[in-house]
Amino acid sequence: MGQQFCTACGAKLKEGMRFCESCGAPVETVTPVVAAAPADVTLVSGDGSGIYPAPSGAGAGKFSVKIIAGIVIILVIIAVAIMVVLPKLEDGTLPDLTGQPTPAPTSFPTPAPTPVTVVTTVEQTPPPEPFPDAFALRELFSFNNESEYASRATVYRYWINETYQWHNDLDNKYYIQKPRAGNKYLLIFVNIENIGSDGYPYPKSNMIVVHYGGNIYRVDTSHYLPNKAGDREATAVEIYEIEKNSDFFKQEYVEDYGYSHATTQDFVFPGKGNAIDGYLIYEVPASLKPEDTYVEIVFDGEDRAVWKLA
Numbered sequence: 001m002g003q004q005f006c007t008a009c010g011a012k013l014k015e016g017m018r019f020c021e022s023c024g025a026p027v028e029t030v031t032p033v034v035a036a037a038p039a040d041v042t043l044v045s046g047d048g049s050g051i052y053p054a055p056s057g058a059g060a061g062k063f064s065v066k067i068i069a070g071i072v073i074i075l076v077i078i079a080v081a082i083m084v085v086l087p088k089l090e091d092g093t094l095p096d097l098t099g100q101p102t103p104a105p106t107s108f109p110t111p112a113p114t115p116v117t118v119v120t121t122v123e124q125t126p127p128p129e130p131f132p133d134a135f136a137l138r139e140l141f142s143f144n145n146e147s148e149y150a151s152r153a154t155v156y157r158y159w160i161n162e163t164y165q166w167h168n169d170l171d172n173k174y175y176i177q178k179p180r181a182g183n184k185y186l187l188i189f190v191n192i193e194n195i196g197s198d199g200y201p202y203p204k205s206n207m208i209v210v211h212y213g214g215n216i217y218r219v220d221t222s223h224y225l226p227n228k229a230g231d232r233e234a235t236a237v238e239i240y241e242i243e244k245n246s247d248f249f250k251q252e253y254v255e256d257y258g259y260s261h262a263t264t265q266d267f268v269f270p271g272k273g274n275a276i277d278g279y280l281i282y283e284v285p286a287s288l289k290p291e292d293t294y295v296e297i298v299f300d301g302e303d304r305a306v307w308k309l310a
Contacts (some may be wrong), residue, residue, distance in 0.1 A: 009025065091215065112213070123216065130211065134308040141297075151193060152192075155189065184284060185220075187242065188279065188280050189248070197269040209304075212292060212293045217282045218282070225259075226263075242279065258278060
């Protein structure tokens with residue numbers, strides 16, 4: 001719309017008048033002011049794939065305010081995220097951005113250290129000798145010294161087998177003798193010689209024992225002895241495996257201990273020919289080893305002696 005009042009006299013002007021009817025002053029022509037177009041603003045899409053022209057006109061200012069506000073919001077979000085995430089990074093946890101509760105981290109047991117096997121060499125201590133002063137086979141033990149009964153004794157041989165064959169004079173046959181399960185037979189050969197001037201009772205078979213593994217074994221009384229030959233004249237009971245073995249002095253074949261020509265001897269008299277010489281039979285464990293076996297003879301009085309078989 002044009003000027004409504006005269007600028008000179010203030011009279012009201014009609015539409016389209018060029019001069020004031022009251023004072024004749026020219027009417028000023030009002031030229032509409034057109035706002036200058038803002039400079040082109042180019043926006044790049046978020047993924048960089050397109051270019052969008054900046055908005056123009058009345059909405060341009062509001063658009064600019066929205067952009068600024070958006071930038072401020074983004075910066076606030078980044079600042080909050082930094083304040084939340086950094087402490088979590090320090091303790092090794094991260095927030096769950098989905099809003100769901102963050103499950104506790106799985107706890108794995110600390111693996112046990114691998115055991116180290118230490119090989120320790122332990123020197124085996126041999127058990128003590130039960131009879132450290134034992135005599136060796138054929139070694140002589142003297143007793144009753146300085147008296148008319150002076151004598152000497154020895155264990156001079158042994159024989160081990162699972163069975164033995166003995167001869168029965170009643171039917172003139174050999175029979176196989178077998179021990180109980182887990183056992184075997186040990187035969188010990190003993191000689192007792194009187195070197196004094198008078199006879200005396202010698203140690204009987206029940207005074208001669210075998211030591212092995214901490215146990216004591218006594219003579220086998222089931223052995224068929226010569227005096228069990230019935231009402232016949234007693235004769236020797238031979239053992240097939242050893243019947244050709246000689247006695248200690250190599251004078252005669254060996255017999256049962258305490259017998260001479262199948263006759264029981266009660267005393268030992270002076271002289272080699274009168275010596276008590278013979279074998280005794282023991283039933284022992286099959287595990288018996290000669291090197292761990294000892295024979296003990298208990299004599300009259302306090303004398304006793306021990307022999308190691310090997």
